Amino acid sequence: MTIVDRVDSSSTSAPADAHLPPPRSPVRLRFVGHRGDYWRLMIRGGVLQAVTLGIYRFWLFTDMRRFLWASTEVDGETLEYTGTPIELLIGFLIAVGILAPVYALLFAASLELGILSPLSGIAAFVVLAAFGQYAAFRARRYRLTRTVFRGLRFHQSGSAVRYALRAMLWWLAIALTLGLASPWATANLERYKMRNTFYGSLGGSFAGSAGRLFWRGVLIWLAVIGPLAAGLVAAAALIDWPAVMQALGRGNVASFDAAMKGNERTMVGIGALAAAATWSMLFAVILYPAYQAIVMRWWLGGVRIGGAVAASDLQMRRYYFAYLRYLLYVALFSIAFAVVALLVLRLAHASSNFTSASILRDGVAGPDVILAAVAGIVAYVIYILGVSTIYQVVVKMRLWQAAVESVMISGIVALDHVQAGEATASAVGEGLADALGAGAI
C-alpha cells in the first residue's frame, strides 16, 4: 500500500490502467473566488432589488450561485451553475398559482374556525410548513440538476411528498422531545436526501451518525434548554397558580404586587422562571454559531458520493469571527445610515411646508403625510437591503468558504470515470420555496 501511495504521489493524473486506477492521496477543496467581486455583485443586486421592488432577486440569486459554484474547486476543477433567472421567475409564478388557492382555503378555514382562534393558526402553520418541506426538496433537485462538474450534471431522485411527510413526522418528534430528537431527525433526512443524490450515474449516501451528533451537541442543549426546563419545573412547583390568576384578573400591576406580597414561594417561582428564560435566550444567542459549526462539520464529514469520502476539519472560530465581523459592519452601516437620514430630513424640513401641524390637523391625510409615509418605507427598505447585503457577504459567503476549505476528499478517483445520468428538473420547487419565504442559496 505504501509503495503504491508513493508511486501515485509522483503522477496524480493519467492513470496507467483504466481498470485498476491507483489510489490518490486525499484532495482538499479550495475556495478560489475573490471577495471584492462578490461585494460588487451583491451591492449592485441590492440596489436593483430596491428599484424593482424585489423582482431582480431571481437575477441576483443566479449571479450569487454562479459565483459561489465557480469559486468552489474540487481537485483542480470548479463547479458550474447552469440555472437561469427566467427559470426561477417562471417557477415562482407557477408557485403563486399553486399557492393562491391554498391561501384562499386557509382563509376560508380560518373564517370557519374564527380568525384568531389558535386552532386555525396551528392548521395554517402545519399546512405551510409541510409545503415548505416539499418545496425545499424540489428546490434541492433543481439546484443539483443545474450543477455541472467535469461535464456531468448532478441529479436527485426520490419523492418530495414522501420527504415532506417524513420531515413533518420528525418535526413532531423534535417538538415532543424538546429538541433532543433533532440529531436523529437530521441524520435520517440527510440520509434520504443523499441516497437520492447522484453525480451522473454515481449514487451518493450519507454516513453521519446521529449518536455522534447527539454527543457533540448535547452540552449546547443542556446549556440552553436545561435551565429553561428547570425553571418551568420550579415555576410549576412553587407558584400558587390560582392566586396568580386571581391577581392577574384584577388587571393592574399595583394590585398584583399587593396580592403577591405575602406569597414568598410564588415570587421565588416567578423569579426562577424569569432567570431561566433570560439565561436560555442569552446562551441560545451565544452558542448559535457553535451549534451551526458542529452540525456543518458533522454533515460535511458524512457525505459520500460513490467511493469518494468527505472529511471535514471545520473550525468553530471561523463561525464566530464571521458573526462578530457582521455585528461590527452592521453597527458601522447603521451609523452611516443614521447620519445620511438625518441630513436628508434636515434638508426636507428646511425646504418645505412639511410641518408637524399638518399631521395633527383634523381631516384627511394630505399629500405631505403620504409623502412622509412613503419616504419612511423607502428608508426602511434601503436599510434592510443594506443589512441583508452585509449578511450575505460577511456571514453567508465566509461560512461557505470556511465549509469548502475544511473538506478533504479521499477516494476521489471514484469520480474519474462516471457515466452521465438523468435529465433536468423544473424550478417550481424553487418558486414555492421563494413564495413561502423558505428560499435559500
Next chain:
Amino acid sequence: MTTTGTAIFYDGITSNRREVAVEIASDAIEVRGPGGCLKARWHFADIAPLTTQSGVLRVGLANAKTTARLEIHDQALATALLARANPADRTGLTDRATRLKVVGVSLAAIAALIGGAVWGVPVLADRIAPHLPVAVEMRLGAAIDMQVRQMLATSARGKPFECGAGDSPRAAAARAAFAKLVAALEGAAELPLPLHALVVRRSDVNAITLPGGRIYVFDGLLTKAVSVDEVAGVLGHEIGHVDHHDGTKSVLEAAGLSLLFGMLLGDFTGGGAVVIGARTVLQTAYSRSAEAAADEFGARLMYKVGGDPRALGAILLRISGKAVAPHFLLDHPQAQERADAIARIGRPSQTRALLTPPEWEALKSICTEG
C-alpha cells in the same frame, strides 16, 4: 494570432478528463484527441463562455442539451477564441442590456400592480361584496367581532364590555330606549340583513360597523351628544355602512392587497413594510368615498324618519373641534366638508322627536346604570 493549443475536454457523457489539441479554424473550433481523431467541432456562433474561476476560459454549446465542456488555461488561445466567438459577451454588453431590460420590465410590472391595487381591488371588492350570501357576511362579522373585542374590551375593569346588560329597572329602561331608536331607523332603512347594534364601554367618541350588520356605539359618543338626533345621525351613518357592505368590502380589499403585494413580491427583504404601508395608504383612499356615501345614507334615513339630518354634521364638527389624539392617517373626510354635504340634503318640514326626554336621559346613562 494563436490558432492552436491544448485544452481539457469533457465530452458530457462521462466524467473522463481528456487533454486535447485545439485548433481555431475559419468558422469553428476543432477539438482533437490523441492521434488526431476529431472529438468535437463547435461553430463560433454556438459557443457560450461559462462561469469558472478567473484565469480559465470554460466554453460549452449554447442552447444545447449537452454538457460537454472545453477548458482553456492558455491565455493567448483563450483570447483568440473569444475574439472569434460571440463578441458581445466579451465586454459584458449583453449582461448590462439584460439587467436594463429586467429593470424596465419590473417597473412596468410594478406599475400594473399598483394600478391593480388602486383601481382593480376596490372595484372587485365592490362587485363581490353585495353578492356574498348573508350567512357568509354574518360569519365574517362574528370572526372579526372576536378580534375587535380583544382589541377594544380593555378598559372594562370587571364590568361587561356591553352596556345596559344589567337587571335593574333603569338598565332595562335604557335598553328599551336604545332598542326603540334602532328599531325606528332599521324600519326605515330596509336592510337585507338584521341589525345587531350595541352600546359598548369605551370612552372614545366613535362608533364602528363590522360586516354582517354589527354596530358598536361607544359610550364616549353618548357623553358628547347633546340630542337624540345626533346619536340617531351617527347610527344612520353606520347603518349606511351596513347597507353598502363596507365592512365586508374592506375585509375583501385587505385580503386582495395582501395577496397582490405580499405574494407576488414574495420574500423580498423588507417587503413586510411595503405591504403594511401600501395597505394603510390605499385603504385610507378607499374609505373616503365610502364615508361620504354613508353620510348621505344616514342623512336621508333621518329625513325619512322625521329627525334632523343636520345633527350628524353638528356632532362631527363638535368632535373634530379639538383633536383628541394625533391621528396620523385619518380616514374620514374633513368634518366641515361633510357637514356641508349633509346640510345640502335639507330638513323635513315637520320633525318629530325620536325619543321622549325621559327615554333620552335613560339612554345617556346606559353605561353607568348596567
